[in-house]
Amino acid sequence: MLEGLPSAEEVKQVVWCMCQDSAAGPDGFSVAFYRACWEIVGEDVLQAVLDFFRGSELPRGMASTTIVLIPKVDSAQRWQDFRPISLCNVSYKIISKLMAQRMASVIGKVISPTQSGFVPGRLISDNILMAQELDHKLNYHTRGGNLILKLDMAKAYDRVQWGVLFRVMAAFGFSESVIAFIRRCVTSSWFSVLVNGQLSGFFRSQRGLRQGDPISPFLFILAAELFSRGLEALFAAYPGMAYAIGCDMRVSHLAYADDVVIFLNGSLDCVRRGKSFLDRYEAQTGQAINAGKSSFFPSRCISDRRRQQIAAVTGFGLGERPMLYLGVPIISGNKRTVHFAPLLAKIQRKFQGWNLSRLSHGGRLTLIQSVLSSLPVYLLQVTQPPLEVLKKLEGVFASFFWSSVGHDRKVHWVAWRDICRPKQEGGLGIRRLSEVGAALSMKLWFRFREQSTQWARFLRRSWAVDPCVWWSPAFGMTVDGEGPLSEWCMQGLTSSGPLLVDGTGVEILQRVPHHGEEVMRFTEARGGGCSFETPANGPDLTVAVYARCPDAAVSSESWEHPSMGAWWRERSGYLRVGMASGIIKPRHWRGAISAAQAMVIQVRIRTLHTISVVHWRRPDDGWFKLNTDGSSRGNPGESAYGAIVRDHSGQVLVARQGVLGEGSNIRAELMAILRGLELCVDRQLSPIWLESDSLVALHIIRSSGISWEFREEILRIRRLVRQHGSRKGHRFYLTDGFGSGAGKDIGFSSLMSLMAIHGAWAGLSGVLL
Template structure:
């Protein structure tokens, strides 16, 4: 069933476009908003638009067209701002609501109230679409001015109360554009929402924002279809199997029956045989748990009825047995959906089956690829075409490009690795080291092509441990790796809300678990020596190097961007396209050789990379089987380390060019030394002078690095930010580098880099992220205890990264805490429940009558204490930079020109010193911990306002 909603702003001028849309997309139901034509002419347009039925109201704001041979519409309910009608079409029997929200947000409140009331009795699938004349979050607005917060909250609350889902869409982000007194504005005023019953009914639901011409609103198309097959689903080990008393016996019998020898090939064959045996065992032991539940429910109903008619002990026993069997099936169903949901923050008992089921349904719909553009820009909609295009794209991504000599990049890499290091890296692992790697890996992580996850290997270690150890040892001997051992699946993770091409997905590799055990052993060994070879400017994946330090240093560099110097200061944000997937194996091997890694270790690394076979998982079904010729696998334990080692070619060469003056460095004035660049994996900021000669040399350097390493700078996503003394040559810089000009604030490592204090309009993305994590279906399906866990471990944690490096405006903290309070108390009868306690009281510990939620204001101050402690006691690159910049012979009185960070440190200095003392060796100690070491929890307890323990707490937890 296809349905189109469009605010045409005049049907007469849009009629021909509407007809072409109805023919192109085979529209069954058309909702026309603002026809601006007399009601008497509505019937005249039926044939012109390709329909034979029309329904209108006297208000003349919404018209509904349909073809009676395809769908049946009835029970129309008209209002000035909406129309409800019942639809019968094939398998769909439900309701559709067409919306035209009033321009006045106060009048729109009647629309929100009516929708909430209508949803209260809704027991059928429900589609709601049209022009709402409101946005649901700040990200749906672009242009000058800040949208009305009250209007956004009203609409967001309505979506929550109606339990509607806003699915991803194809097409442009904004559905309306217009000119206001302060310039052009873009907003997403039009959308289509659905309820959970639609998710159950349809296999595929696709929403598209079509071209707006000739109206200023975009048409909204929703396509619903059933019975779509994406191919066979692969084997997956189910964690619930381990709870059955015959599971271990079944595994032992199957394992002992196989005589395929040891090593990697033997392990692959044993797992293949076990897979077949477990499938048969599952069919006999568990069967179809969903069908079994229906049978058990009928059995319980029958035995209960029999017991009511004849309450004998025998009938009571039958009734009890049937109920016990049903409860056991319910537990299995919950475990099944819980494994599929794979939610890390949720503890046992904090959610029910409905929550896990809803989570999986919505996630699957969000990630299902129903249409995609291929490399030529052609729109693909059929499953075979999408699968073939995915294979073609990733084959091309992992193919080798012509390589050039890398000496101009590699000559600056010194030999550092010793013979002892090489022996440690390449030695044969013992069983204990292999077992440690098994236990270090996530047991609930998604399995690779063989279908076995970490839970299986932990549970069955007594049976399979010896064979796993032999396979890992064979890997370290350098024996050729069989395809069944090294094969991986590429899972496509969307990088945007509405990916339109395969380049907008992040490819994550799911390797077989034992293959990851091998690389985990290598990674653990390599991590112990990385600090010797990785430059101080790189902070990614390094023990002892903090992402917050990197963001803080970037903020300090930005603070100096307007320093007066010839050429001015320039910041370049480099976006490396598919950085992990483009790493040249030859370049990586050459970098390892330069550092002094042994031929044996390099052989182990290259053997693992070159033995890989890849298939692309498209909508859950593997497509293709090909060998990559470059790149490191995202999701593999060793890959992050290999990537940052390869990136050392960039770091060391750039540092040398700046030290020699070939590329003129960034000017910090008399405050601190210049930093050439900051890198965290593929997120790179480069700081340099804006002189044209310097910029041209930098461009030449980037070209050499790209040619040698296989990396490619995405010029469309890379950007240049100029200080005020470089602004006059900004156009020249743009033309020279081929990158876009940008302005502050800019995003780096999830933090806004800006001059001065953090402002409300910088935080719209943070608020939107908060809203996504507190969606209405979670509130509906979680108990209050489950909602509390989500608030503590998810919602309360979202701002932590920002608080670790910056302050939040009071208005933002107030909005976030209001949203947490509304989520916790929930709603009843589609009305917000009464808040029985203030948020400040809920943020106290349980002994003081609170719930242990942390206050954002107190957290912010706690992080300031943490920054103070790091500055006072740390010995990192960041400490060296800060001490050099603000070294004033112990005087920490801030200057007006100092950065907001340093002013925070100065403001809390006296309070922090009151919680510290010096031991006999002159070492500063944190007095609030017996160890003398700082902890964020102790700082939070020190900062917060303490209340008296409640009477109820004392009575419940009496010491006697």
């Protein structure tokens, strides 16, 4: 998978997933140029990529890189005050991005769970939450006390030794060809430094990874895995070094790329062993720990004398509380407003870079929504600041919106709570920070319920928290999963409908898959995942009175429903002329039909039919073509499926039909494909050309995500396709009548317990299963 030749579609997909506004490399061609001129340059780019994967070296012009120095602090003067960012040519970044996408699928299998940087499925918030929990255990009573070491790695990317990286990759089982790909990427680069707008020098490097190269983050965490594995081996060899947390779970360190925090026992022997390991790691890998920026945080039981000894052994200074980790204050105890003063100062500094006198209210609104409001969101993901902090932040936003910044005070003509209303209600659509915090808390609860992160497992084992909790429909109240449910919860469960009793619904329960991995899914979202937008927007609540609206009987509910206007018009018409308005109500139409039928009047509804001629295409010699179809009466309703297999001459080999029970059209189509593939596997028919009349079903199968509603069917289809191979196509109907009508004829005759074969299927009774 990592070393296969890429297809033209894969190369194009890489170009289209890159940001077209990113800076160009030394050749001056940006991503926007490649997208606009892809029909002209696409074939040349593909051939260049294929040449690289066949073993060719990168040309010097393609591998050249411009280094731009970005200051990390104000008034930067020293080399350490700058961050070197590499601007690579897009032609090279296509190759690097392609390798990065392939490596992303396997990197999580070899990287330790304590490393959350650049690993798909792991978030920076996981490390922050875990650090908060471990910091709460800092003063846990244990012999020697607990100790936290916060490391600062000096120029970690620039100090990566290539030989170490290649040996680590070989130890992890990467093939020689993949290592050769990586070797050609990192060793063939040529650099020029951009100084005062002019390029200076043209030289090669002997070590380090380029910041700005898509493959560099994955290579860095691979090289840093030597640190994680070595530290874990040290703690396994000396169990007394473990950080006491009151449960059987051991956490030696947390890492996000080069931001590392070590948790160990505070005795001098443990500190010396830890420092000895750090010295050996520096000597073997070329990395360097900046002792001046590193710090340690001891527990209260560690005396002042031992704190001085720890400082002498490590060379680190005593850290100030609260500890700042990944930009978030790690607070033990009550949260105070002073702890979040850096966030307020950061927002104030944003104003200094803007020309406030030239900004209109529309421009200020845009900056609030896109810049200022996004700054607290990172903090709200992992902690809940005091309400006073949120009020101060919103006060700063309001002052900025009304141009009353600094000593220049202006009148606030509209209250901030009214400005934060949705646009449909007369507001400007700005979200209240308290509502954002509630939505992010819901997302955090979802991740805890998944139990897929180290932080969630730690809470489970440390506090014996049962993740199965009940939530109210509005995400407001919770009840612990253990013990009897409270009265309000039982009422909430039974109010939605009668429970299953006397065997009702047993057939439905029997269709629930009982094998495979259990996966948590959020049913309010189509993909089953819980993003910020899902809880922030809230569930689609339906007011009972709206359901009685005659105009709402055929549409979905919303708060801005036109039924309010319809009621007002009907009321006004009744007051003016003494009769109801002429709104044709669905119940009136049904009543008119019933009255006409009672008077033996035939009411015919004219239906427009569109005829489309679609030709069935024979498969290639040696191929077998599988045509499937499924349908549902009512959608959802009683559903059935049909499948038929022909050879290259059009001869029918085998067919299958069946009843699926209650379900939707999409589920019926997916089940038809699944049953058809299983039929081909049973008859050992291969290779298969799969053709379905549902473009939606084929799109679901091809897409990278999995809808929670059809997870079991999609996984089984993908497994069959992967094991036996198939070629998927799409047609609306089949020319010989075995299209959508086939599924309906087979299925719904069977639903009436008439298992006979009807219509066009009569001639297939010998091969039909």
